[in-house]
Amino acid sequence: MRKLAFGYSTRCNIRCEHCVAMDGLPDNGKMDHDKAKQIIVEMARAGVGGISFSAGEPFMYFKEIAELVKLCGQLGIYTRIVTNSFWAKTAESSDSLVSELKENGLCQLRLSYSKWHQKNVSRNNVLNAAQSCQKFGLNYFISFITDFSREDDPYEQFLRDHDLTFFPEPVIYAGRAAAFKQRNILTDYQANCCDMNPYLTPDLDMYACCDAGSHFSKTRFFYLGNLNDHTIEQLFTKNETHQLYGLIRTMGITNIASFAGYKAREIITHTKCELCEKLFNSPQMLTTLQAQVSELSAWSR
Ligand code: SF4
Numbered sequence: 001m002r003k004l005a006f007g008y009s010t011r012c013n014i015r016c017e018h019c020v021a022m023d024g025l026p027d028n029g030k031m032d033h034d035k036a037k038q039i040i041v042e043m044a045r046a047g048v049g050g051i052s053f054s055a056g057e058p059f060m061y062f063k064e065i066a067e068l069v070k071l072c073g074q075l076g077i078y079t080r081i082v083t084n085s086f087w088a089k090t091a092e093s094s095d096s097l098v099s100e101l102k103e104n105g106l107c108q109l110r111l112s113y114s115k116w117h118q119k120n121v122s123r124n125n126v127l128n129a130a131q132s133c134q135k136f137g138l139n140y141f142i143s144f145i146t147d148f149s150r151e152d153d154p155y156e157q158f159l160r161d162h163d164l165t166f167f168p169e170p171v172i173y174a175g176r177a178a179a180f181k182q183r184n185i186l187t188d189y190q191a192n193c194c195d196m197n198p199y200l201t202p203d204l205d206m207y208a209c210c211d212a213g214s215h216f217s218k219t220r221f222f223y224l225g226n227l228n229d230h231t232i233e234q235l236f237t238k239n240e241t242h243q244l245y246g247l248i249r250t251m252g253i254t255n256i257a258s259f260a261g262y263k264a265r266e267i268i269t270h271t272k273c274e275l276c277e278k279l280f281n282s283p284q285m286l287t288t289l290q291a292q293v294s295e296l297s298a299w300s301r
């Protein structure tokens with residue numbers, strides 16, 4: 001199924017230290033509302049079956065996002081909103097917004113949570129939002145972003161104490177978090193395949209990867225094109241037929257890194273996105289991989 005992260009706006013009401021947003025870029029980009037509706041109708045025609053409203057903080061444009069969610073529902077598109085829960089200060093305010101979204105057909109709410117988010121938003125907001133979802137039967141989960149340090153233990157314990165549904169997610173060392181000191185991690189030697197959901201920006205640029213990939217500034221490896229110049233179908237087709245993207249999905253970043261000459265001992269010290277950046281944001285490495293893509297495709301056990 002075709003899925004997409006829909007960046008209606010890059011504005012956010014808080015400023016987390018770990019955000020993948022880049023400092024120095026304007027953070028007030030917003031898509032025209034009628035244009036967004038038109039794009040969603042075209043996406044349904046192109047077979048898009050899932051839209052996640054992410055990027056900045058979608059609840060800053062609550063009425064507009066609620067309308068877009070309703071439209072998606074009418075077109076049979078699964079919807080998710082990713083939020084920092086700033087709006088859930090009280091159980092009442094939380095209930096009011098969650099029930100409206102549920103009525104509009106929202107399928108899932110994803111609540112972002114971490115030691116960085118919670119410097120700006122009380123963790124009780126996240127609890128209120130989750131409890132409203134439980135009350136109104138809206139599927140939710142908490143995305144617990146962590147650098148796996150002991151400092152994160154009380155944050156995790158809070159979620160366990162309240163019996164909330166959460167999934168830990170490694171912080172991505174890109175954007176503002178690129179300045180963080182990274183740990184040398186040692187993980188299992190695993191494939192690190194990546195689903196790579198495309199991301200649409202408020203300026204209608206589309207990228208093949210919605211996470212760190214839109215910041216690969218030296219090669220723009222994941223840039224698919226702009227919807228003013230291409231159709232949705234063309235950009236999805238490019239995403240689905242690009243050989244190296246296909247290998248990221250099926251072979252995984254680890255095997256590509258090994259093929260490219262990285263020692264196994266070194267590979268296990270990097271996160272998935274870090275390795276990806278080394279391979280595909282280096283003009284020289286990218287040229288080599290593009291030239292050897294047939295050998296790479298055949299490189300299987
Ligand atoms: S991580 Fe999310 S909540 Fe925090 S500044 Fe970035 S967009 Fe806003």
Ligand code: SF4
Pocket residue numbers: 194195196209210211212213248253272273274276277
């Ligand atoms: S590994 Fe690469 S493709 Fe996957 S999320 Fe990270 S940057 Fe994007």
